[in-house]
Amino acid sequence: xxxxxxxxxxxxxxxxxxxxxxxxxxxxxxxxxxxxxxxxxxxxxxxxxxxxxxxxxxxxxxxx
Amino acid sequence: xxxxxxxxxxxxxxxxxxxxxxxxxxxxxxxxxxxxxxxxxxxxxxxxxxxxxxxxxxxxxxxxxxxxxxxxxxxxxxxxxxxxxxxxxxxxxxxxxxxxxxxxxxxxxxxxxxxxxxxxxxxxxxxxxxxxxxxxxxxxxxxxxxxxxxxxxxxxxxxxxxxxxxxxxxxxxxxxxxxxxxxxxxxxxxxxxx
Numbered sequence: 001x002x003x004x005x006x007x008x009x010x011x012x013x014x015x016x017x018x019x020x021x022x023x024x025x026x027x028x029x030x031x032x033x034x035x036x037x038x039x040x041x042x043x044x045x046x047x048x049x050x051x052x053x054x055x056x057x058x059x060x061x062x063x064x
Numbered sequence: 065x066x067x068x069x070x071x072x073x074x075x076x077x078x079x080x081x082x083x084x085x086x087x088x089x090x091x092x093x094x095x096x097x098x099x100x101x102x103x104x105x106x107x108x109x110x111x112x113x114x115x116x117x118x119x120x121x122x123x124x125x126x127x128x129x130x131x132x133x134x135x136x137x138x139x140x141x142x143x144x145x146x147x148x149x150x151x152x153x154x155x156x157x158x159x160x161x162x163x164x165x166x167x168x169x170x171x172x173x174x175x176x177x178x179x180x181x182x183x184x185x186x187x188x189x190x191x192x193x194x195x196x197x198x199x200x201x202x203x204x205x206x207x208x209x210x211x212x213x214x215x216x217x218x219x220x221x222x223x224x225x226x227x228x229x230x231x232x233x234x235x236x237x238x239x240x241x242x243x244x245x246x247x248x249x250x251x252x253x254x255x256x257x258x
Contacts, residue, residue, distance in 0.1 A: 058183060
């Protein structure tokens with residue numbers, strides 16, 4: 001129950017921005033923590049994370 | 065003197081180089097110039113050592129030629145306006161459409177199953193072209209600088225004189241758009257509903 005509350009400290013919108021930013025610059029400790037907590041309770045954002053990482057892989061293949 | 069085989073090998077990559085240059089520069093004539101310069105440099109330069117793939121090596125040369133072309137454009141007062149538009153492309157309100165007022169997903173990302181299997185398909189990369197073309201021009205340029213030319217945050221910011229935050233917003237916007245486009249046009253319906 002506490003984990004659920006912690007997981008919703010940030011919204012999916014916030015999480016999506018953090019997941020994108022993570023591809024370009026390191027997150028702060030707090031950003032990493034709140035993101036990880038959110039991902040532990042949000043299946044939609046977990047999918048998004050995998051998809052963002054896939055986009056990078058796809059772009060790497062696109063260039064070669 | 066480069067062998068005729070090498071020249072022919074280079075020519076096979078012309079299509080790919082044109083695609084990258086076109087997406088970056090949004091100017092067919094300029095893209096052709098840049099690709100010509102790249103192939104000329106490849107033929108006359110210090111030579112291909114064979115350590116990386118030919119395409120990777122050519123992409124490296126192309127990257128420098130594109131950056132040079134962008135720099136030359138920026139010095140021209142008319143062309144400077146096209147990067148001035150960068151600010152208006154950075155308006156964060158535009159992607160509230162992806163989320164509800166409370167910050168939850170408006171349309172939750174779907175299950176893509178095993179997306180890596182798409183990477184074998186030529187049609188998938190055609191779809192990526194389609195989705196990349198949908199991006200606003202400056203957004204596409206910046207996204208390509210990051211993901212194809214693999215420039216770091218500070219390099220891009222210095223090149224375009226934008227802040228890191230501006231850059232991250234632009235890249236976020238590109239990824240959100242690309243992800244949605246690929247989901248709607250490729251991955252939707254390819255997997256069992258979940």
